[in-house]
Amino acid sequence: MNQTFTYLKTLIASLLVPAMLLGQTAGDYRTAAAGPASWSTVAAWETYDGATWNAASSAPTFADGVITIRTGHTINLTASVTADQLVIEAGATLNNNTGGANLTLNDGAGDDLTVSGTYLLRALNVLGSSGGTPTVLVNGTMNWFSGTVQVATTVAPGGILNLDLAFDKILQNTLTNNGTLNWTTITSNGNIDMRGATLTNNGTINEIFGINAAFFNTSGTNSFVNNGVFNKTTAQTVSINTLPFTNSATGQLKGIGTFTSSPANFSITNAGNIYPGSSPGLVTFANNFVSGKTSKLWIEILDGSGAGTGHDKINFNTAATNVDVSGTTLVVTENTSSPLQAYTILENTGGGVFTGSFATVTLPLGYSITYTPGVSTTVVVTKLAITLPAVWGDFTAIARGNQVNLTWKTLQENNVADFVVEYSTNGRDFSPLTTVAAVGNSSSVQQYQYTHNLPDVQKTNYYRIRQTDMDGKSAISAIRLVKFNKGNIVALTATPNPVRDRLQLSVQADHIRVVLTDLSGRTIENRNLQPGNHELNMSQLAPGMYQLVVFQNDKLIETQKIIKQ
Numbered sequence: 001m002n003q004t005f006t007y008l009k010t011l012i013a014s015l016l017v018p019a020m021l022l023g024q025t026a027g028d029y030r031t032a033a034a035g036p037a038s039w040s041t042v043a044a045w046e047t048y049d050g051a052t053w054n055a056a057s058s059a060p061t062f063a064d065g066v067i068t069i070r071t072g073h074t075i076n077l078t079a080s081v082t083a084d085q086l087v088i089e090a091g092a093t094l095n096n097n098t099g100g101a102n103l104t105l106n107d108g109a110g111d112d113l114t115v116s117g118t119y120l121l122r123a124l125n126v127l128g129s130s131g132g133t134p135t136v137l138v139n140g141t142m143n144w145f146s147g148t149v150q151v152a153t154t155v156a157p158g159g160i161l162n163l164d165l166a167f168d169k170i171l172q173n174t175l176t177n178n179g180t181l182n183w184t185t186i187t188s189n190g191n192i193d194m195r196g197a198t199l200t201n202n203g204t205i206n207e208i209f210g211i212n213a214a215f216f217n218t219s220g221t222n223s224f225v226n227n228g229v230f231n232k233t234t235a236q237t238v239s240i241n242t243l244p245f246t247n248s249a250t251g252q253l254k255g256i257g258t259f260t261s262s263p264a265n266f267s268i269t270n271a272g273n274i275y276p277g278s279s280p281g282l283v284t285f286a287n288n289f290v291s292g293k294t295s296k297l298w299i300e301i302l303d304g305s306g307a308g309t310g311h312d313k314i315n316f317n318t319a320a321t322n323v324d325v326s327g328t329t330l331v332v333t334e335n336t337s338s339p340l341q342a343y344t345i346l347e348n349t350g351g352g353v354f355t356g357s358f359a360t361v362t363l364p365l366g367y368s369i370t371y372t373p374g375v376s377t378t379v380v381v382t383k384l385a386i387t388l389p390a391v392w393g394d395f396t397a398i399a400r401g402n403q404v405n406l407t408w409k410t411l412q413e414n415n416v417a418d419f420v421v422e423y424s425t426n427g428r429d430f431s432p433l434t435t436v437a438a439v440g441n442s443s444s445v446q447q448y449q450y451t452h453n454l455p456d457v458q459k460t461n462y463y464r465i466r467q468t469d470m471d472g473k474s475a476i477s478a479i480r481l482v483k484f485n486k487g488n489i490v491a492l493t494a495t496p497n498p499v500r501d502r503l504q505l506s507v508q509a510d511h512i513r514v515v516l517t518d519l520s521g522r523t524i525e526n527r528n529l530q531p532g533n534h535e536l537n538m539s540q541l542a543p544g545m546y547q548l549v550v551f552q553n554d555k556l557i558e559t560q561k562i563i564k565q
Contacts, residue, residue: 023066024048024066025048025050025065025066026048026049026050026065027047027048027064027065028047028048028064028065028066028067028068029045029046029047029048029056029060029064029065029066029067029068030045030046030048030053030067030068030069030070031044031045031046031068031069031070031073031075031092032044032045032046032055032056033073034072034073034074035073035074035075035076036074036075036076036093036095037074037075037076038075038076038077038078039059039075039076039077039078039079039081040059040078040079041059042056042057042058042059043055044059044075045059045060047060047064048065060083061081061082061083062082062083062084062104062105062106062108062130064084065085066085066087067083067084067085067086067087068087068089069086069087069088069089069092069093069094069117070089070092071089071090071091071092071117072091072092073092073093074092074093074094074095075093075094075095076095076097076098077094077095077096077097077098077101077103077125078098078101079098079100079101080100080101080102080103080104081101081102081103081104082104082105082106082130083103083104083105083106083112083113084105084106084107084108084112084134085108085109085110085112086105086112086113086114087114087116088113088114088115088116088117088118088119088140089116089117090116090117090139090140091117092116092117092118093117093118093119093120094115094117094118094119094120095120095122096119096120096121096122096123096125096127096147097120097122097123097125098123098125099123099124099125100123100125101123101125102125102126102127102128103121103125103126103127103128104126104128104129104130105127105128105129105130105134105136105151106130106131106132106134107129107130107131107132107133107134108134111135111136111137112134112135112136112151113127113134113135113136113137113151114136114137114139115136115137115138115139115140115141115142115159116139116140117140117141118140118141118142118143119138119140119141119142119143120143120145121142121143121144121145121146121147121149122143122145122146122147122165123146123147124146124147124148124167125146125147125148126147126148126150127147127148127149127150127151128148128150128151129150129151133152134151134152135151135152135153135154136149136151136152136153136154137154137156138153138154138155138156138159138160138161138179139156139158139159140159140160141159141160141161141162142155142159142160142161142162143162143164144161144162144163144164144169145162145163145164145165145167146165146167146168146169147167147169147170148169148170148171148172149169149170149171149172149173149175150172150173151173152173152174152175152176153173153174153175153176154175154176154178155175155176155177155178155179155180155181155203156178156179157178157179157203158179159178159179159180160179160180160181160182161177161179161180161181161182162181162182162184163181163182163183163184163190163192164182164184164186164190165184165186165190166185166186166187166188166189166190167189167190168189168190168191168192168193168216169190169191169192169193170193170195171192171193171194171195171197171199172195172196172197172220173196173197174197174198174199174200175197175198175199175200176200176202177199177200177201177202177203177204177205177228178202178203179203179204180203180204180205180206181201181203181204181205181206182206182208183205183206183207183208183209183213184208184209184210185208185209185210185211185212185213185236186210186211187210187211188211189213190209190211190213191213191214191215191216192213192214192215192216193216193218194215194216194217194218194220194222194224194243195218195219195220195222196219196220196221196222197220197222198222198223198224198225199215199223199224199225200224200225200227201224201225201226201227201228201229201230201251202227202228203228203229204228204229204231205226205228205229205230205231206231206233206498206563207230207231207232207233207234207236207238207255207257208233208234208563209234209236209238209257210234210236211236212236212237212238212239213236213238213239214238214239214240214241214262215238215239215240215241215243215245216241216243217241217242217243217244222243222244223243223244223245223246224240224243224244224245224246225245225246225248226245226246226247226248226251226252226253226272227248227250227251228250228251228252229251229252229254230247230251230252230253230254230255231252231254231255231498232253232254232255232256232257232259232283233255233256233498233563233565234256234257234543234565235256235257235258236257236258237257237258237259237260238257238258238259238260239260239261239262240259240260240261240262240266240268241261241262242262242263242266244267245261245268245269246268246269246270247268247269247270247271247272247289247295248271248272249271249272250272251271251272251273252272252273252274252275253270253272253273253274253275253285253289254273254274254275254276254277254278254283255275255276255277255278255281255283255498256276256277256278256281256282256283256308256565257283257284258283258284258285258317259283259284259285259286259289260284260285260286260317261286261288261289264286264287264288264318264319264321265288265318265321266288267288268288268289268293269293270289270290270293270294270295271293271294271295272295272296273295273296273297273298273428274289274290274295274296274297274298274314275298275312276298276299276308276312276313276314277308277312277500277565278496278497278498278499278500278565279300279302279312279496280300280301280302280308280309280310280311280312280313280500281308281312281500281565282307282308282312282313282314282315283313283314283315284314284315284316284317284349285314285315285316285317286316286317286318287316287317287318287321287322287323287348287350287352288318290314290316290323290325290328291316291321291322291323291324291325292324292326292327293327293328294327294328294329294359295327295328295329296328296329296330296331297314297328297329297330297331297346298312298331298333299311299312299313299314299330299331299332299333299345299381300312300332300333300334300335301332301333301334301335301338301343301364301381301383302334302335302338303335303337303338303339304338304339304341307343307344309500309501311338311343311345312345313344313345313346313347314345314346314347315346315347315348315349316346316347316348316349316350316352317349317350318350318352319350319351320350320351320352321350321351321352322348322352322353322354322355323348323352323353323354323355324354324355324356325354325355325356325357325358325359326355326356326357326358326359327356327359328358328359329358329359329360329361329362330358330360330361330362330379331362332345332361332362332363332364332367332381333364333476334364334367334383335478338383339383340383340384341382341383342370342380342381342382343380343381343382343383344378344379344380345379345380345381346378346379347377347378347379348377348378352377353374353375353376353377354371354373354374354376354377354378354379355373355374356373357373358371363381364383364475366383366384367381367382367383367384368381368382368384369381369382370382390410390412390413390414390416390438390467390469390475391410391411391412391413392408392409392410392411392467392477393408393409393410393411393445394407394408394409394532394533395407395408395409395465395477395478395480395533396408396480396531396532396533397461397463397480397481397482397506398482398508398531398532399455399482399484399489399508402455402457402487403451403452403453403455404451404452404455404461404463404482405449405450405451405452406421406449406450406451406452406463406465406480407447407448407449408447408448408449408465408477409445409446409447409448410438410439410442410445410446410448411445412442412443413438413439413440413441413442413446414441414469415440415441415469415470415471416438416439416440416441416467416468416469416470417437417438417440417468417469417470418435418436418437418438418467418468419435419436419438419448419465419466419467419468420432420434420435420436420465420466420468421433421434421435421436421450421452421463421465422463422464422465422466422476423452423461423462423463424461424462424463425456425459425460425461425462426462427460427462427479427481430462430464432466433450433452434450436448436450438467440470455482455484456484457484457487458484458485458486458487459483459484460481460482460483460484460493461481461482461483461484462479462480462481463479463480463481463482464476464477464478464479464480465477480506480533481493481495481506482506482508483506483508489508489509490508491507491508491509491512491550491552491557491558492505492506492507492508492509492512492514492529492550492558493505493506493508494506494548494560494562497560497562497563498562498563498564498565499538499562499563499564499565500538500539500564500565501537501538501539502535502536502537502538502539503535503536503538503548503562504533504534504535505529505533505534505535505536506533507529507530507531507532507533507534508531509531509552510530510531510552511552511553512528512529512530512531512550512551512552513526513527513528513529513550513551513552513554514526514527514529514536514548514549514550514551515548515549515551516536516546516547516548516549516562517546517547517549518544518546518547519544519545519546519547524541524546538562538564541564542564543564543565544563544564545561545562545563545564546561546562546563546564547559547560547561547562548560548561548562
């Protein structure tokens with residue numbers, strides 16, 4: 001009896017182990033061939049009986065187990081379907097692109113739709129719920145071109161949500177973006193119509209408008225919270241229409257064009273950051289985005305070519321309305337070669353003035369600010385003197401293993417005291433790593449170096465050098481970055497993206513070749529690069545999307561999309 005029982009246990013275990021290892025249980029479905037095939041086509045599916053995969057006798061429904069669209073396979077919804085535990089593997093596609101073919105999710109265990117490949121929602125279809133609280137997780141790409149999302153959706157880090165085509169998108173649940181949301185409009189519509197919805201951005205929203213678009217507070221209780229980056233890349237207007245909006249302390253509103261609200265005096269919470277352009281740039285805001293808020297305005301001065309090209313500028317355009325800056329922090333940074341002149345960095349173009357005194361003002365050495373509360377329609381900073389006793393040469397940051405080697409040169413020194421190496425993991429908040437004594441006085445090239453032994457090998461590391469002279473005056477170098485991905489050195493990082501003039505390339509590997517092409521495949525640049533810092537001049541290129549193809553030893557290692565403003 002005991003021997004028989006032991007034999008049965010062994011037999012059962014031998015049958016179950018393969019299924020357990022593969023995560024399969026009886027009743028699971030998977031696609032049988034690459035297709036494309038209709039969901040309702042029975043021959044497109046296989047089902048698991050607990051031991052082997054067999055041809056299905058019916059198409060899957062929510063009453064079945066896990067439903068998997070496998071890598072390389074495409075399924076088309078041609079009629080409405082209710083599903084649960086639906087998995088779209090990397091390299092697989094589910095097209096929800098036939099009118100009236102809605103996808104309804106049943107609230108089962110775990111995420112009810114996991115997108116690691118591509119899911120297309122179009123033809124005014126509904127991604128809906130049969131009850132409960134089903135969830136969608138986007139690890140790959142979701143193309144939401146039209147229709148309604150009624151289920152809680154999360155875009156994971158590395159995931160992409162594309163909003164495209166000339167149709168409004170109706171959101172009726174929570175949408176949390178931890179990855180990238182690309183919001184594109186063409187010739188009409190393309191708005192986000194919120195009906196009992198919450199949009200939380202912890203990642204990046206890229207606005208790529210061909211026509212103005214808006215958030216609409218249509219019905220129910222809605223809100224938009226920005227904890228990440230909202231990046232406007234075009235001269236069009238994005239409007240927040242009676243929608244409660246919060247730009248948190250970690251939030252960034254950046255880019256060009258116009259941010260506005262309707263009505264113009266609608267209540268907005270803004271404790272976050274505003275960065276015009278892609279350094280530099282010109283952006284316009286309705287006054288209520290800043291007036292009376294505790295926001296931080298970041299202004300960069302590059303050269304003397306004018307607002308939007310040589311230096312950042314923020315315009316405020318609400319008619320006959322003042323801007324109260326009493327809670328506002330103003331931070332101005334500069335390129336050390338900026339000419340001695342005045343720079344208008346803020347302007348109230350609507351007919352009002354600026355009131356209140358800035359909570360904090362940070363200016364580069366040698367700068368003054370011209371602003372009279374209650375009188376001024378502009379805020380002007382003026383560079384009065386050259387303050388730097390050092391003439392900078394090259395500055396590079398090169399990763400070697402899990403260390404970063406920093407080297408910098410001066411071409412001339414006059415009473416220089418020292419150099420402080422500063423470090424950041426977010427590109428904004430820097431702290432000192434070490435202090436290196438300077439030669440002090442020299443008319444020849446001097447070279448310095450420092451090795452950072454403990455960079456963060458999970459993310460991007462930013463470095464800059466603060467030079468201080470004998471009188472205590474200081475200036476800051478350009479920023480260099482080294483990017484890691486799960487402990488591995490990223491061979492090439494391109495910034496800024498979107499780019500207006502010059503694309504900076506940080507090369508961290510040998511034998512790198514880059515090819516810049518337009519979307520038609522025409523080659524614009526083809527260049528071999530050594531480890532260090534390089535740049536591509538894109539100032540003469542037409543605005544739009546470009547491809548940066550990266551080779552190492554003539555083997556393709558990655559392709560990056562570059563947006564030219």
